Amino acid sequence: MACNRCVCKIRATSVPDPRKHRTKTADDSLARLIDNSVQNRYTNQWGRSQNFHSAHSFAIRLSRPFIDSETPSLSLRLLVENLHLIRNERSLFQSLSFSLGAGDALVLAGANGAGKSSLLRALLGLLPLAHGSITLTGRDTPLVENAHLLGTADGLKAALSAGENLTFWSRVLRADDGSPLVSPAQALAQVNLAALEHTPVAYLSAGQRRRVALARLLMVERPVWLLDEPVNALDAASQLRFAEICQEHRRAGGMIIAASHVDLGLSDATTLTLGANR
Amino acid sequence: MMRAAIALLNRDLTIALRIGGGGAVGLIFFLSIITLTPFAIGPDLNLLARIAPAIIWIAVLLATLLGLDRLFQADEDDGVLDVLHTSILPLELIVLIKCIAHWLTTALPLIIATPVFALMLGLGTGDLWVLSLSLLAGTPALTLIGAIGAALTVSVRRGGLLMAVLILPLTIPVLIFGVAAQDPNVPSMLPILVLVAFSLAAIALAPIAAAAALRHI
Numbered sequence: 412m413a414c415n416r417c418v419c420k421i422r423a424t425s426v427p428d429p430r431k432h433r434t435k436t437a438d439d440s441l442a443r444l445i446d447n448s449v450q451n452r453y454t455n456q457w458g459r460s461q462n463f464h465s466a467h468s469f470a471i472r473l474s475r476p477f478i479d480s481e482t483p484s485l486s487l488r489l490l491v492e493n494l495h496l497i498r499n500e501r502s503l504f505q506s507l508s509f510s511l512g513a514g515d516a517l518v519l520a521g522a523n524g525a526g527k528s529s530l531l532r533a534l535l536g537l538l539p540l541a542h543g544s545i546t547l548t549g550r551d552t553p554l555v556e557n558a559h560l561l562g563t564a565d566g567l568k569a570a571l572s573a574g575e576n577l578t579f580w581s582r583v584l585r586a587d588d589g590s591p592l593v594s595p596a597q598a599l600a601q602v603n604l605a606a607l608e609h610t611p612v613a614y615l616s617a618g619q620r621r622r623v624a625l626a627r628l629l630m631v632e633r634p635v636w637l638l639d640e641p642v643n644a645l646d647a648a649s650q651l652r653f654a655e656i657c658q659e660h661r662r663a664g665g666m667i668i669a670a671s672h673v674d675l676g677l678s679d680a681t682t683l684t685l686g687a688n689r
Numbered sequence: 690m691m692r693a694a695i696a697l698l699n700r701d702l703t704i705a706l707r708i709g710g711g712g713a714v715g716l717i718f719f720l721s722i723i724t725l726t727p728f729a730i731g732p733d734l735n736l737l738a739r740i741a742p743a744i745i746w747i748a749v750l751l752a753t754l755l756g757l758d759r760l761f762q763a764d765e766d767d768g769v770l771d772v773l774h775t776s777i778l779p780l781e782l783i784v785l786i787k788c789i790a791h792w793l794t795t796a797l798p799l800i801i802a803t804p805v806f807a808l809m810l811g812l813g814t815g816d817l818w819v820l821s822l823s824l825l826a827g828t829p830a831l832t833l834i835g836a837i838g839a840a841l842t843v844s845v846r847r848g849g850l851l852m853a854v855l856i857l858p859l860t861i862p863v864l865i866f867g868v869a870a871q872d873p874n875v876p877s878m879l880p881i882l883v884l885v886a887f888s889l890a891a892i893a894l895a896p897i898a899a900a901a902a903l904r905h906i
Contacts, residue, residue: 537774539905555775564768570707571700582696583776627772 487513487549487634489666491534494543498529504685505542511668513634514661516680519670525686527670528563531637534668535560547635556586558635563643565624569613573599573623576612577630584631591630598626602652617644625653628660636660638669650676693778694786701790712794715752719799722748723806734811741810742820742871746864749799749824753831754856758849760791760839761903770843770903780900785892788829788836796828819877823870826884827863833888833895834859840902863887 488510495505503526511517519527532538534545535555547554560566567576577595585591599605602622612620621644628636636657642650654676657667661677669675705712726744727737764770773783803824804817812820838856842848863884870880 532771535771535775537771537904556777558775560772560775562768562771564766564771566768566772568700568704568767568769570704575700575703579696579700580772583693583773583778585693586777587690587692 487664487666488547489554489635490544490546490548492544492546494530494533494545495541496526496529496533496538497541498526498538502541503529507543509683511666513664513666516657516661516667516669516677518675518677518680518682519668519685520672520682521685525684527685528639530685531560531562531639531668531670534558534637550634552586554635557633558637559584559628559631559633561624561628561636561638561641563639565620566627567612567620567623570611572609572611573604573615573626574608576623577626580627581630584627584633589632592632593630595626595630598629599623601629601656602626602649618646618649621645622649625656629656634665636665636667636669638667638671640671641669642671642673642675690777690782693776694782697773697778697783697786698790701787702794705790705794712798715755715795716798716802718755719748719752719802720806722751723809726810738811738813741807741812742816742823743868744810745803745807745820746824746827746867749796749803749828750831750857750860750864752799753796753828754835754849754853756795757791757832757835757839758842758852760787760836761843761899762839762848765843780903781896784836784840784896784899784903788832788896791836792829792832796824796832800824800828816871819870819881823867823877823881823884826881826888827867829888830863830884830891831860833891834863836899837895837902840899843903 489512490510492508493505494507496503496507507530509517519530521527529538533540535558545554547557550557566580567573568579571579574595577598581591581595593601596605596608599608602625604619604622604626607615607619607623612623615623621641625641642653645653657669657675657677661667667677667680669677723744730737730740761770764773774780776783778786800821803821807817807820834856835852837859838852841855842852845851866880866883866887869875870877870884872880
């Protein structure tokens, strides 16, 4: 049964009860969507009268930026407006809006199939948008050339060594006038894998591959990190190291959007729960 | 961009040489077809020499298709294709570079081996040059047309056969002019020039088509 009370066309599981629409308070519905434990302010675009369904549509802004004040990329801002994504003839979400500035982190939560990975792919233009716009301000090049993707697959060739994989990515991802932040060997050292530089990726464990994939993000300066289940297969120590790397990236003025089911250890992160309306 | 393009070409060549799959297996497959033909047709050397260009062209076509279905699928499986989307290279250029690498590791060994194998079919030495030249002119078109099929079937498990069905009809013109180069009634440079035209058109257009297919996985 489709909802007829607002612009959303997302199917409700039961017949919408008019009283429910009115009695449901903003806090009830939005608390499920935005983790209020951190000092976030949210603004509601549709006003109080339609709070139940305004849940699909909100803006997130961190009240205090998590970066060093003298960082040059302060004008960096990722603006996502009215995003509507259709996958396999099913509407994943619509009127999704958020805005991230330098140093912000957004954690995407939600059940399996809620559209977390699809949202990350859509941000890179890998999925067509049904509606909406994605803009990155503060950079001359489009978002896709300013974003690192750490997908569910590691993006490593099994026949090449860890060092060869990273050398390849360093050359292919870096802009023509850019210089690498660190060498492949240094990047591997940062994820505590310096000893495995010459080992073919085929012989690495799942967790080690994940760390090599993470090392890829350290070599080339790209402010937006899109992470899909980044700590999958990582042991406890590596998860801590991952959290440190992410905080360093944010302090340097980068932003992180991560889809995860587990706590990533990101301080001051905003949580966005997808698919709460289904 | 040049640096990134060379890195991608280098990587694809390294992987092809290290795994050994494409080139060597294609060559053995090619040899198998050439060897099987006399058994199927019989030891009539005149007949064999007359149909040798056709057999070699079909063998080259099939051997080229052999590894082509993995052209993008291998990168899709390990997540490399998604990250390549974020590289500084346009997707069209990525397609073209991967095709060059595939041609160098699969088609080029076949062309080099063709004079040796053609002798087994009783082809004269004068015809060998024309045959090699026509293969050199026509195989880039085969690889690039195949890349469109490979891009379309990238998300299909075991899509090799589907890819072959999709693109074999498109290779008919290349096959016609490739074999026509051996026709004594046709000046042999004419079909070769047409093959060069096919290859140039494929280099210009096929990457655009394949990239469009890859964008809508």
